[in-house]
Amino acid sequence: MSERANKSYKKDRVRAGMRWFGPEDVVTIRNIRQTPGITNIISALHHIAPGEVWTEEEVAKRKIEVEFLPSSDAPADLKGKALYDWYGKNGEKTGLYWCTAESLVFTEEIKNGSPERDKHIENYKESLKNLGKFGVTEIVGNFMLVADWTRTDLVALEDGSKALEYEDDAFMAFDIYVLKRHDTEEGYIEDGSYSAEDIAVARDYWENTLSKDDARREALTKMITAGLPGAQEGFTLEDFRAAVGQYKNMSVEDLRENIAYFLDKVVPVGKDAGVRLCCHADDPAFSPFLGTPRAVGDVEGYKFLLDHGCGVNLCIGSLLPREQNREITSLVYQLADYGKSLGLDIHDVFPHVHLRPIETEGRHFREGHHAEHREELAQVVFALLDVGWRGVFRPDHAPSPDHGFGRPGYDLVGRGYGAQVLLGLFEMGEIMLESRDGALKAALAAAKDGEEAAALAFHNTQMQLIQGRKAYIKKPWVFGKNGI
Numbered sequence: 001m002s003e004r005a006n007k008s009y010k011k012d013r014v015r016a017g018m019r020w021f022g023p024e025d026v027v028t029i030r031n032i033r034q035t036p037g038i039t040n041i042i043s044a045l046h047h048i049a050p051g052e053v054w055t056e057e058e059v060a061k062r063k064i065e066v067e068f069l070p071s072s073d074a075p076a077d078l079k080g081k082a083l084y085d086w087y088g089k090n091g092e093k094t095g096l097y098w099c100t101a102e103s104l105v106f107t108e109e110i111k112n113g114s115p116e117r118d119k120h121i122e123n124y125k126e127s128l129k130n131l132g133k134f135g136v137t138e139i140v141g142n143f144m145l146v147a148d149w150t151r152t153d154l155v156a157l158e159d160g161s162k163a164l165e166y167e168d169d170a171f172m173a174f175d176i177y178v179l180k181r182h183d184t185e186e187g188y189i190e191d192g193s194y195s196a197e198d199i200a201v202a203r204d205y206w207e208n209t210l211s212k213d214d215a216r217r218e219a220l221t222k223m224i225t226a227g228l229p230g231a232q233e234g235f236t237l238e239d240f241r242a243a244v245g246q247y248k249n250m251s252v253e254d255l256r257e258n259i260a261y262f263l264d265k266v267v268p269v270g271k272d273a274g275v276r277l278c279c280h281a282d283d284p285a286f287s288p289f290l291g292t293p294r295a296v297g298d299v300e301g302y303k304f305l306l307d308h309g310c311g312v313n314l315c316i317g318s319l320l321p322r323e324q325n326r327e328i329t330s331l332v333y334q335l336a337d338y339g340k341s342l343g344l345d346i347h348d349v350f351p352h353v354h355l356r357p358i359e360t361e362g363r364h365f366r367e368g369h370h371a372e373h374r375e376e377l378a379q380v381v382f383a384l385l386d387v388g389w390r391g392v393f394r395p396d397h398a399p400s401p402d403h404g405f406g407r408p409g410y411d412l413v414g415r416g417y418g419a420q421v422l423l424g425l426f427e428m429g430e431i432m433l434e435s436r437d438g439a440l441k442a443a444l445a446a447a448k449d450g451e452e453a454a455a456l457a458f459h460n461t462q463m464q465l466i467q468g469r470k471a472y473i474k475k476p477w478v479f480g481k482n483g484i
């Protein structure tokens with residue numbers, strides 16, 4: 001039986017979550033309930049336009065959709081907190097919890113410092129207060145300009161599963177010859193986007209692929225201009241070009257100034273409301289991107305955010321394509337140490353975590369099966385546990401098998417497989433860490449008798465501690481003529 005059924009949801013342990021795009025999502029709450037180990041839902045109110053208030057009524061509605069089965073007895077005259085409280089007393093729980101909002105959007109007006117930003121900031125504060133009333137305590141956003149996470153194709157893996165891919169050749173060719181931000185190729189060199197060698201590669205891809213394949217060109221354009229995950233529609237090519245163009249003369253310093261202005265106003269409000277704000281990495285973490293600056297693609301970018309009270313939504317799959325981030329466990333320790341120097345709790349540093357493996361060569365990468373990348377995932381898991389993190393993770397983008405369903409990257413079965421691998425890694429990591437300190441003390445005490453005695457004492461003590469760890473014993477289910 002699942003942990004939910006045995007009421008063993010514990011906030012002091014690592015928990016697995018799954019993103020849900022709301023009632024319009026082809027993956028239902030019922031489907032997620034049937035995915036063992038999942039206790040948390042990561043969701044957002046995508047039907048509310050960016051910059052508008054997430055009202056108490058709408059937050060309550062989503063909480064009820066996630067945490068309770070529908071009830072025909074619910075009073076029609078109750079709304080908001082009153083209706084949620086009624087369900088709390090009378091409703092049947094799903095066993096799932098909505099504690100993480102992804103994304104309460106950091107709007108373009110906030111990022112570009114337009115006159116409208118103050119109105120958006122005031123609305124953001126109100127949304128944070130409403131989320132806090134319902135225990136939605138981790139809030140995720142990002143500071144990517146115009147384009148949210150970007151991929152160029154959906155490809156078949158060797159086993160036939162479909163996975164998201166970023167092919168730099170295709171992206172550069174789109175930027176230069178389809179989007180046409182500049183009138184000449186030299187313009188892309190001058191703005192720092194590409195080298196002359198990059199331009200030659202992009203030209204070859206355009207001449208031999210995109211210019212000859214209308215379907216591929218249209219599919220690539222649609223994928224890059226799709227907008228936010230969960231959004232009902234993306235940009236037209238003309239709108240996308242105009243949106244990117246507004247950042248033409250913005251520097252990283254300008255962007256960070258706008259970010260600091262926003263964070264310094266909203267973080268204290270969030271703290272008072274009992275919620276933590278965190279920022280997703282640029283995805284992919286290349287800079288510049290479409291000629292726009294990127295502020296959150298490495299350790300230094302995250303240190304800047306921590307200085308302003310904004311936590312790290314650690315997403316290893318976004319950071320790893322950038323070569324300087326390949327030592328991802330080092331990045332975890334660096335940020336944990338920096339947060340500690342600022343007096344932050346580890347869960348203020350990492351309010352939320354995304355875990356997905358990628359397979360990369362240079363700036364070209366695709367997303368792989370979690371089970372086929374256990375070694376590198378185990379290293380990240382152990383690093384997180386070692387710095388004291390015990391929060392909510394979600395198995396991020398996963399390949400889609402033939403028997404799965406859901407939008408690309410959010411396949412129910414693929415993410416379910418990923419969750420099982422990661423939960424096992426976290427469980428083993430916790431066991432090893434809990435036994436490590438006691439075993440080390442035993443080894444030091446036996447060290448006077450030599451290296452062999454110290455090693456034996458370490459091994460024996462560790463085994464005793466592991467065997468003595470009390471596992472959660474499931475209720476005994478007995479089957480007889482009367483059923484369970």
